[in-house]
Every structure is written in structure tokens, then in C-alpha cells.
Amino acid sequence: xxxxxFLSRAGWQVTVFDSGVVASGATGSADGAxxxxxxxxxxxxxxxxxxVRFYERLAETGVLADEFMSRSTFMVxxxxxxxxxxxxxxxxxxxxxxxxRLLKGRALAETVGAAAPAALAAVEVQGEGHAVGYRxxxxxxxxxxxxxxxxxxxxxxxxxxxxxxxxxxxxxIESFDAVLLAAGLGSMAFLAGPDLIRPRKGQxxxxxxxxxxxxxxxxxxxxxxYLVSKGSHPAxxxxxxxxxxxVIDPLRTGQFLIGGSREDRDDKDVxxxxxxxxxxxxxxxxxxxxxxxxxIRVFAGVRAATRDGMPIVGRVGGADNVWVATGFEGDGICxxxxxxxxxxxxxxxxxxxHDISALDAGRFGLTLAEAA
Amino acid sequence: xxxxEVLVIGGGPxxxxxxxxxxxxxxxxxxxxxxxxxxxAIHRQPDDPARRLRVPRAQRRRWRTLAEALSMSPxxxxxxxxxxxxxxxGAVLLEDRASGRIVTRRPAALVLALGGVERVTPVPGWQLxxxxxxxxxxxxxxxxxxxxxxxxxIAGSGPLLLAVAAQLTALGKAPVAVLERSTGPLSLRAVAGxxxxxxxxxxxxxxxxxxxxxGIRLQxxxxxxxxxxxxxxxSVTIVDNIGLERRLVVDRVALHDGLLPNGNGTAAAPAxxxxxxxxxxxxxxxxxxxxADGRLxxxxxxxxxxxAGSDSAGSAATLQHERRTQSALNTLFDYSGGDAAxxxxxxxICRCEGRTLGQLRALLAADDRVSAREIKLNGRFAMGACQxxxxxxxxxxxxxxxxxxxxxxxxxxxxxxxxxKPVSVSAFVERHPSSPxx
Numbered sequence: 001x002x003x004x005x006f007l008s009r010a011g012w013q014v015t016v017f018d019s020g021v022v023a024s025g026a027t028g029s030a031d032g033a034x035x036x037x038x039x040x041x042x043x044x045x046x047x048x049x050x051x052v053r054f055y056e057r058l059a060e061t062g063v064l065a066d067e068f069m070s071r072s073t074f075m076v077x078x079x080x081x082x083x084x085x086x087x088x089x090x091x092x093x094x095x096x097x098x099x100x101r102l103l104k105g106r107a108l109a110e111t112v113g114a115a116a117p118a119a120l121a122a123v124e125v126q127g128e129g130h131a132v133g134y135r136x137x138x139x140x141x142x143x144x145x146x147x148x149x150x151x152x153x154x155x156x157x158x159x160x161x162x163x164x165x166x167x168x169x170x171x172x173i174e175s176f177d178a179v180l181l182a183a184g185l186g187s188m189a190f191l192a193g194p195d196l197i198r199p200r201k202g203q204x205x206x207x208x209x210x211x212x213x214x215x216x217x218x219x220x221x222x223x224x225x226y227l228v229s230k231g232s233h234p235a236x237x238x239x240x241x242x243x244x245x246x247v248i249d250p251l252r253t254g255q256f257l258i259g260g261s262r263e264d265r266d267d268k269d270v271x272x273x274x275x276x277x278x279x280x281x282x283x284x285x286x287x288x289x290x291x292x293x294x295x296i297r298v299f300a301g302v303r304a305a306t307r308d309g310m311p312i313v314g315r316v317g318g319a320d321n322v323w324v325a326t327g328f329e330g331d332g333i334c335x336x337x338x339x340x341x342x343x344x345x346x347x348x349x350x351x352x353x354h355d356i357s358a359l360d361a362g363r364f365g366l367t368l369a370e371a372a
Numbered sequence: 373x374x375x376x377e378v379l380v381i382g383g384g385p386x387x388x389x390x391x392x393x394x395x396x397x398x399x400x401x402x403x404x405x406x407x408x409x410x411x412x413a414i415h416r417q418p419d420d421p422a423r424r425l426r427v428p429r430a431q432r433r434r435w436r437t438l439a440e441a442l443s444m445s446p447x448x449x450x451x452x453x454x455x456x457x458x459x460x461x462g463a464v465l466l467e468d469r470a471s472g473r474i475v476t477r478r479p480a481a482l483v484l485a486l487g488g489v490e491r492v493t494p495v496p497g498w499q500l501x502x503x504x505x506x507x508x509x510x511x512x513x514x515x516x517x518x519x520x521x522x523x524x525x526i527a528g529s530g531p532l533l534l535a536v537a538a539q540l541t542a543l544g545k546a547p548v549a550v551l552e553r554s555t556g557p558l559s560l561r562a563v564a565g566x567x568x569x570x571x572x573x574x575x576x577x578x579x580x581x582x583x584x585x586x587g588i589r590l591q592x593x594x595x596x597x598x599x600x601x602x603x604x605x606x607s608v609t610i611v612d613n614i615g616l617e618r619r620l621v622v623d624r625v626a627l628h629d630g631l632l633p634n635g636n637g638t639a640a641a642p643a644x645x646x647x648x649x650x651x652x653x654x655x656x657x658x659x660x661x662x663x664a665d666g667r668l669x670x671x672x673x674x675x676x677x678x679x680a681g682s683d684s685a686g687s688a689a690t691l692q693h694e695r696r697t698q699s700a701l702n703t704l705f706d707y708s709g710g711d712a713a714x715x716x717x718x719x720x721i722c723r724c725e726g727r728t729l730g731q732l733r734a735l736l737a738a739d740d741r742v743s744a745r746e747i748k749l750n751g752r753f754a755m756g757a758c759q760x761x762x763x764x765x766x767x768x769x770x771x772x773x774x775x776x777x778x779x780x781x782x783x784x785x786x787x788x789x790x791x792x793k794p795v796s797v798s799a800f801v802e803r804h805p806s807s808p809x810x
Contacts, residue, residue, distance in 0.1 A: 021745050277803045
């Protein structure tokens with residue numbers, strides 16, 4: 001939707017095809033973290049910093065007015081073995097010019113002490129934010145300028161004269177000058193390359209609102225175990241099929257969002273009591289005040305995870321007018337608007353504003369599938 | 373006994389009847405009720421046995437028969453156990469409200485007898501404290517044996533208005549007015565339908581005579597247009613059948629626009645047990661039908677598990693008879709509510725999250741046809757604690773009315789997620805990590 005927005009502003013006539021409805025994938029089931037704190041050090045962390053700045057720009061210029069909330073993220077170590085993870089991630093963030101503040105002793109007690117009395121240390125990662133994925137999409141939809149075709153599956157790409165000149169839907173062939181594949185896991189239907197992207201399910205919990213006299217949360221609390229679970233940290237070469245990482249996010253509504261799991265499964269319509277109970281146990285261990293709340297909703301989503309944990313953004317080999325932007329795993333809400341903008345620049349034949357060569361489709365030798 | 377375990381959710385007539393049928397067929401039956409006692413909404417038992425609301429004799433007798441049979445059966449009864457849904461791996465989750473824990477069961481079959489939900493169509497001010505549902509008021513009176521304090525106005529449509537007005541009167545708290553929206557005449561079809569169901573006529577006559585004796589008049593064609601705070605009281609604007617407005621200041625307003633099957637928690641769970649719906653949560657046909665329908669549900673489970681049940685012909689005939697009676701009865705009432713086009717933008721639609729009709733209209737304003745899921749996520753309808761139990765049906769109908777009758781499905785707005793009702797965080801924390809089936 002972001003690419004559609006920027007392409008339409010660049011003068012293109014744009015149609016968004018969705019095999020379901022908009023925001024029905026991970027966008028509609030995400031935690032909304034626009035955060036650098038948990039990113040893997042290296043190009044992804046650098047791009048995340050740019051992505052947060054881009055959100056700020058969109059908020060200032062009115063495109064995402066009221067949809068982006070600036071705030072700090074608090075990485076919390078509650079066990080002695082998590083202190084190393086905290087220290088190392090904090091150093092990496094600092095190296096990427098992200099403002100961080102180490103909280104210990106009195107500063108710790110004053111900041112996160114009420115919310116997480118068992119915290120041994122914390123790092124405040126400043127200049128982060130929150131945006132609800134489906135609300136961003138809704139905002140872009142309302143700004144308009146492009147057509148949305150819901151429940152319209154693309155059966156394949158149409159070739160003529162050695163190039164792609166349109167898409168094939170159940171209603172027939174429609175001509176286009178350029179195609180961007182941004183269909184998450186579904187993008188692979190058009191690309192050659194086995195098992196490049198796998199589904200990674202996540203389960204999340206929403207509680208009801210806390211009382212006024214409940215302990216104050218300064219911002220989202222991210223357990224250092226989350227970094228291990230995500231594989232962002234070297235200590236966390238996650239090989240198990242399921243891992244749980246804990247983020248406790250105080251929402252603007254006064255509710256809490258608690259997540260999340262990473263599971264090598266794709267059954268996005270169901271949530272398991274075992275996973276939910278484990279997450280809640282961890283959450284209450286860190287923030288005992290949560291025990292007084294009620295769970296009003298649990299839900300699951302499926303992320304598109306690549307083999308090397310990095311998104312795939314760029315031109316598809318073997319076609320000069322087909323681009324791809326997928327494999328964001330859990331970082332799509334953070335990176336989405338910026339990546340849409342960069343895709344627009346590439347499609348317009350411009351040099352993208354940020355270096356995304358590390359995300360190039362070429363690293364997997366990605367080409368169009370024959371059937372496409 | 374076959375040793376096979378089955379679970380029944382809901383301690384009303386449908387649930388009890390299903391439990392009895394399956395126990396007779398040789399199954400190990402557990403009957404779960406979220407409240408402190410069995411009975412459901414219709415046979416709600418009093419907190420204090422000495423303070424009991426008078427109910428029609430036939431109704432009392434029906435429950436006594438069921439309760440006696442249950443007391444002699446081997447059915448295990450779990451009160452204060454709330455059905456939280458069927459989770460991803462197929463286990464049935466119950467919240468034990470006494471111990472504050474989640475209880476997990478893996479039954480061979482599940483009967484859901486969740487009853488009906490009361491429908492109330494939005495009017496400005498219906499979210500104010502002091503506005504209740506007529507059914508909620510009745511359940512409260514059945515539990516406490518008392519009428520609430522203050523002046524009460526009853527409005528909407530349906531036979532329940534009459535019943536509750538009469539019960540309030542019997543407790544010495546006659547309502548200040550009873551407004552029945554319908555102006556529909558008593559048609560031949562209705563008479564023919566009702567004459568075959570003398571119990572209903574007898575019940576209605578009893579209520580009416582009590583109201584007449586107390587000098588209470590049922591105003592047909594009148595409805596509530598809006599409710600506004602007036603100090604500690606409520607100022608209600610009433611419109612009659614020729615469009616004249618008047619105001620009435622009262623302490624409580626009880627609204628009711630019919631009953632709907634309670635669909636929350638009834639969506640099929642992919643890995644869940646064989647599941648059958650029974651009673652009003654399948655089709656709103658009332659207490660007599662619920663007993664027959666519970667028996668049929670029990671028979672369906674027995675058949676599925678390869679066991680013999682009793683003959684189903686009698687129950688099927690009862691159901692058919694009650695269906696005809698209800699459809700005749702429904703012609704006398706008007707459950708449509710007010711004209712949605714006339715409602716102001718600030719009318720609250722979702723009372724959990726305070727979402728308004730204006731916000732729904734804005735979502736639908738563009739040419740682009742937003743989906744049910746977008747209405748839910750961005751409109752936040754059905755995102756509150758009640759999971760859409762009270763707004764999803766109205767929202768779906770409103771969207772349909774704006775779009776040449778093409779409705780989103782209520783289920784698309786409600787979704788199929790557990791918990792069906794909010795469950796305390798601590799209940800999960802207390803749960804053993806991988807609690808085996810119990």
C-alpha cells in the first residue's frame with residue numbers, strides 16, 4: 001500500500017491486487033512496533049533507523065498524521081544471564097547512532113521499577129515509535145489515488161515479447177508497465193527458488209484496560225529473552241521450532257499487547273492455550289501488576305521469514321520490470337513505509353535514497369518462476 | 373458406561389436435557405454452567421430460596437422435572453465454570469471462577485447450549501448508566517427476588533416486555549410506562565398459530581390481567597427516540613405512532629428488541645471435538661423447544677459415537693410445533709428498531725469501546741467497498757470485551773442497508789477467536805505449563 005501511495009504520487013496509475021482483503025496478512029495481526037531496538041545489527045539495523053525517521057517525516061507531513069507515536073522502548077534484563085545480551089545489543093545500537101540510556105540503580109527504579117520490579121537493568125532506546133499496521137494501511141487507503149481490487153487473485157504474470165506486460169486474474173489479462181510483488185509468503189508463487197521463505201507464526205494477547213492506580217509503564221518493555229528468541233542476538237541462534245520472546249506494550253487505548261511467539265507453522269487462524277499461558281506467565285513474572293487484568297483477545301499471524309533473516313527487496317532477475325518486496329518477517333510494520341518509498345524510486349528508475357543492496361533478490365539468485 | 377467423556381456447556385433447559393440424554397446413552401457427561409446455579413436465563417434460580425420471583429406454573433414444573441432427573445443421573449455438574457472457547461490444539465478451555473484457574477478438557481464431543489442473546493437496537497443515550505435490557509432486568513429479579521429501586525420505563529418489542537412489566541408489578545414496582553413499538557394487528561395467521569399453543573395465551577393473559585388490575589397500559593406504536601442524562605435520572609424522549617414526541621423522566625430504562633442465537637464461541641474450531649449446538653444458541657424457539665432440542669443434540673452425539681439413543685420423532689415434532697408458534701408470535705412484534713438513517717452520527721453503536729455511527733458511516737463513505745475485516749479493525753466494532761455480541765449483528769445489517777442488501781457476515785465481524793469472554797490473566801498463570809487432559 002505504501003508503494004501504491006508513492007507510485008500514485010509519482011504519476012503512475014496504480015492497482016493493488018489482494019487475494020483477500022487489505023491488511024489481512026501479518027499487517028492485521030502485528031504488534032505495531034516501529035522499533036530499532038530488536039533489530040539485527042548490520043544493514044537491517046541501519047535501515048530500521050532510517051525507517052523510523054521516515055515514519056517521523058510522514059507524520060510531520062500529514063501522510064501518517066496521528067498514526068505514528070514517538071516513544072522509547074525499554075529493553076529489560078531480569079535474569080543475570082540476560083545482562084550480557086542487554087549490554088551487547090545496547091553497544092550495537094549505540095554504534096548505529098541510536099540514542100540509548102543505560103538504566104541501573106535509582107534511574108532503573110524510577111523508570112521501570114513500578115512496571116517491572118524484578119528488572120536488574122534496562123536500556124532505554126530513544127526515538128522509537130508505534131504505528132498500528134492496519135491503521136497505516138487504512139490511512140493510505142483513505143488518501144487514495146489508486147485502485148484496490150480485493151479478493152482478486154493473481155494467477156500469473158503475462159509475458160509478451162520477452163517481457164512481462166501484465167497480470168492474469170480470474171477476470172482476464174490486465175496490462176501493466178511494471179509489477180511489484182509484495183504479497184508476503186504469497187510472493188513466492190511467482191518466483192523460482194525452493195523454501196526461500198518460510199512461515200513463522202506469532203501469537204499475541206490483548207488485555208483489557210488497567211485501573212488508574214495500576215503501575216505506570218514508561219513504554220514497551222522488551223525482555224532480553226525476546227532478542228534471543230528473534231535471533232537478533234548471536235547468543236540466539238534459534239534452531240528450535242518454537243521460541244517465545246516477551247514484549248509488554250502499553251497501548252494508547254490503555255490496554256496491553258503481550259507477545260509473542262515465533263513458531264515454524266502457518267496455521268494463522270488458531271492460538272494455542274499452551275503458548276498463550278507461557279507468554280502470560282513470563283509477562284507476569286516481569287510485571288506482576290498484569291495479573292489483575294483480563295485477556296480479551298488472543299490472535300495469531302504469520303510472518304514471512306527468509307533463510308538469512310533479511311528481507312528481499314529489489315528487481316527480480318530475468319525481468320526488467322518486475323520488483324519484489326517481501327520476507328520482512330517481524331519487521332514489516334517498521335520497514336514497510338520506507339520500503340514502499342524505495343520501491344517507488346527504483347520503479348521510477350531513480351537511485352534509492354538508502355542503500356538496500358544487502359536486500360537484493362540477487363543474493364538468492366531469485367528469478368521469475370516459469371509458470372509465472 | 374463406555375468411558376467416553378462428553379462436555380455440555382450451558383446449564384439451561386437445552387444443556388440439562390442434552391446431558392440427561394447422553395448420560396442415559398452411557399456416556400460420561402460433564403455439565404458446565406458459568407453461574408452459581410443451573411437454570412439458564414429462563415429458569416434462573418434465586419440466590420435466596422426464600423425470595424423467589426413468581427413464574428408461570430408450567431415453566432416451574434418443566435424445570436422441576438429436569439432438575440429431579442438430573443439429581444438422579446450420574447452427570448457431573450461444574451457450576452462457576454465459564455466456557456472460554458476451543459483453543460488451537462482442540463482442547464476445550466473453561467475458567468473455574470472459584471479457583472481462578474483455567475481447566476482444560478478434551479472431550480469426545482461437545483454440546484454447546486449457550487442460549488440466546490438479547491437484541492437491543494441503538495438509540496442515542498442507550499449507553500448511559502441506568503439503561504439496561506429487559507431480559508437482564510428479569511434475570512436480576514429472578515436472582516434476587518426483588519425489583520430495582522426507582523421509576524422504570526420498559527420499551528422495545530416482544531412478549532418479554534409484557535412478562536417483565538407484570539413481574540415488576542407483582543413485586544410492587546409497576547413500570548411507569550410500557551412501550552411496544554409494533555402496531556401490527558393480530559392477524560388470522562397469528563391467531564391460528566397461537567391457538568395451538570394455549571400455554572402461551574394463558575401466560576399472556578395472566579400478565580395482561582395483572583397489568584390491567586394495576587392500571588398499566590401497554591402503548592402500542594410508541595418507542596424511545598433518545599435518552600439523555602437529567603441529573604441523577606434519565607430524560608427519555610418518546611415518540612408515538614403518529615409522530616408526537618413527549619418526555620418522561622425516570623431512573624431506569626429497560627430496552628428489548630427480541631432475541632438472537634448466541635453465536636459467540638460457536639464457530640467451528642478446526643482441531644476441536646465433534647460439536648453440536650442445542651437450544652436457543654442454534655435457533656431461538658424458547659424453553660419448551662430447548663428441552664426437545666437438547667435431547668436431539670444428545671442423540672446426535674450418541675449416534676456419532678456409535679451409541680443408541682431414544683427415539684427422536686417426538687422431539688422433532690415438538691420442535692416443529694414450537695417453530696410454528698414462534699413464527700406466529702413474531703408477526704405480532706416489530707424487532708426492526710428505529711430507522712437507522714434518522715440516527716445522529718454521535719449515536720454509540722459499540723458500547724464496549726464507545727464507537728459511534730458517525731465512525732461507521734465514515735468508513736463506508738468512499739466508493740471503495742471496505743471488507744468486514746476492515747470494518748472490524750479500523751472501526752473497532754466487535755473489538756471490545758463483548759467480542760461483538762451486542763453490536764456485530766446491527767453493524768452487519770446497517771452495512772447491508774447501505775449496500776443494496778449485500779451483507780458482510782456477522783461471523784466475519786465477530787471472528788472465531790477465543791476467549792469467548794474475557795478470562796483473567798492470572799487464570800492462565802495458574803495453569804500448569806502443559807496440563808494434560810483432565
